[in-house]
Amino acid sequence: MKKNAFAALTLFLATMSGQQGNIVPAPTSPVTGNAVNGKALYYTYGCYACHGYNGETGARAFVGHCGHLATEQAFVTFLRGRANVAPVVPSTSMPNFGEASLPDKKAKDIYAYIRTFKSSAPDLKDIPTLNAIVESAKQDKK
């Protein structure tokens, strides 16, 4: 594994713990891609399948957990450094996106689109349904 790929993976693994609830601040590094193009590519390349249409849902949400997206370059490096051996069984893990399949320019456009994601979730106190569920749980049941 190349050194930069290893670094990206290390960063990724470190930030994945954020999926359990640790919120990672949104990156502020420069963006050079085109977010409009990126929106179409995010769909075409199936990113939404695991990360949700808005980066908020699915197995690996971006919003609040995007430490591995700290910089455009980290993102591109991360895409290139995923598994590159045939899996024994079908996998829903993050695929590898080689340059031949997803050129840097397109990857940066996707990155630009991902950076537009924001949480659509209100504060918990403003969601009566979820509050009702908590209140119900507090009642003793058998």
Add this chain to the structure above:
Amino acid sequence: MGKTPKTSVGRRGFLKNAAGAAAGAAALVTTTPLLEAQTQGSARTAEPAGSVPAPTDTQLEREAGNVRPPVAVRTITRPGSDLMVQTVRDLGIEFAVANPGSSFEGLQESFINYGHPPNVMPEWITALHEESAVTMAHGYAKAEGKPMLAVLHGTIGIQHAAMSIYQAYYDRVPVVMIAGNDPDFIPAHTAHDMAGMVRSFTKWDAEPKTLDETLVAIQRAYNEAITPPMAPTLVVISSEIQKDNAPNARIPAYQPPQFSTIDATRAREIAKALVEAQNPRIAVGRLRTPEGVKRAIELAELVGACTSTTATVGPMSFPQRHPLCGPGADTNYDYTLGLEAGGAQASITGPGLAKIAAPRDTTNIGFAGILTPGRAFGGGREKSATPIEADAEASLPLIIAEVNRQLTGDQKARIQERAAKHARANHEAHVAAVQQAVESKKAGWNGTPVSTARIYAELWPLIMHEDWCLASPSNFSGGHNVQLWDHNKPYSYLGGQGAGGMGYGAPASVGAALAAKARNRFVVNVQTDGDLNYAPGVLWTAAHHKLPMLTVMHNNRAWHQEYMFVEYMAGVRGRGADRAEIGSTLRDPFIDYAKMAATYGMAGEGPIHDPAKLSAALQRGVASVKRGEPYMIDVITQPR
């Protein structure tokens, strides 16, 4: 029963000898008096035209009231199929489901016309596909813990049903099936050994040669289906036996099956261990029936044991929110008993499919999952010092009796105190878990398309006070019910497909809704789009029979797991990562499920993209179902 040549018109024998259809029709009635009259009348036509013929002797006798007029009396006054229906009725089978077929019209006619009132217990349910029919029976059995009947057309109907039979088998679910066989009608719909094509994944089958054998076979098929390992069974019944007259046949006395239990010594040992333990635990897997769940609760309360449950994985387990369900106040357990689950010290688990599969797999197909012990759902995975092959449910009364015998007053007081501590700890853990869960479920709350978590969250307050059943698998739609809903009934959640076969959610929900209708329950079907498209005609069955079923589409417009598999594979091979949608998505055109529902006569609405519109739609859906009309809401969702 031997055939009585004077009264029975064997269809096969008849067709061999009959000159044609007209002769066949004549042969089905008692015609002698009429023929005599015609012969005599004919003789009299030799009288001169215009004269009045003298009355015949027969006419004179009739005038005098000495003979009854000739009437064409059908000899088939008590068809064998009536007795088959009575046998099914006596077994307590509530429903028979079928897609019509010419190999069992004799049986169908009996199901819909025999008895007072007819078509009740069992009620004939119309399926639009045999796969759906068997999956309905699959869902029903998981909800009720007992089988219903699926009737299949000869050969082709069995083949249509094959996947769902395999799935029910893999899921260890009892389904009783009858297949018709009519060798004289359409050669393509018969076979020398019709059950052979599904023998590798049925528990037992028979093709009886007489009515007496048939009635016994139906009873045995029922017993085999409900005895561990529970599985589908099949009786192939010829149309001749269905239609033959059976004036003197009797239904044999039914003998319930024997369930294997632990012996008295083992019951004493287990009871002693539970009573003397300072902190016992009972791991509860999937029991057979609601009665087993009741007994498990009784035992846990009796000994003050913490329990684990599989109620969020499938049916017939310990109530999730029972005060004793959870890790409790102290997780240092000194004795764990497993009931159809692993248990460190003892595990009572019924025989697995591997026990019965090999002798049935005569062609050595070798279905790997079936033949691997412990792989089937509910099997004990945890190592146990004392694995005991016996039926846990049938063994529970023995253990309970022993515990009651051994418990002293002091022990009872200690147990009560322990149970109270566990209850407090479990309640606190539950509230904390829900608080943590809602924090994660709010992600994407107002996003478009709708998050799957929001579907489950919005549904819960609307159904929590109903007697509800989530009949569809939730694993593909996030499994949010596990953290948000309370699975307290044996049928709260019916779990996965069994063998991962698609085309399951809707028909299994219809089966659960059949069970629910008479019991005033409410069935929820969170329906994945790919799964519905295998046999959507089942929506018509729900509408036709007015079943209490709310369907909420998890419409992500793809077979999403497969989409991700292909995406991954493209990455491995470094090419075409933008083409993974080919063959694994449902786009261009999108499918309109509300229109699909309307086509099948089911009320509904959608597609809903805006999450703000979801709650009101769900309220309309719940109201419709409570009025007796199934309802579908098409929700465009996030992928997972």
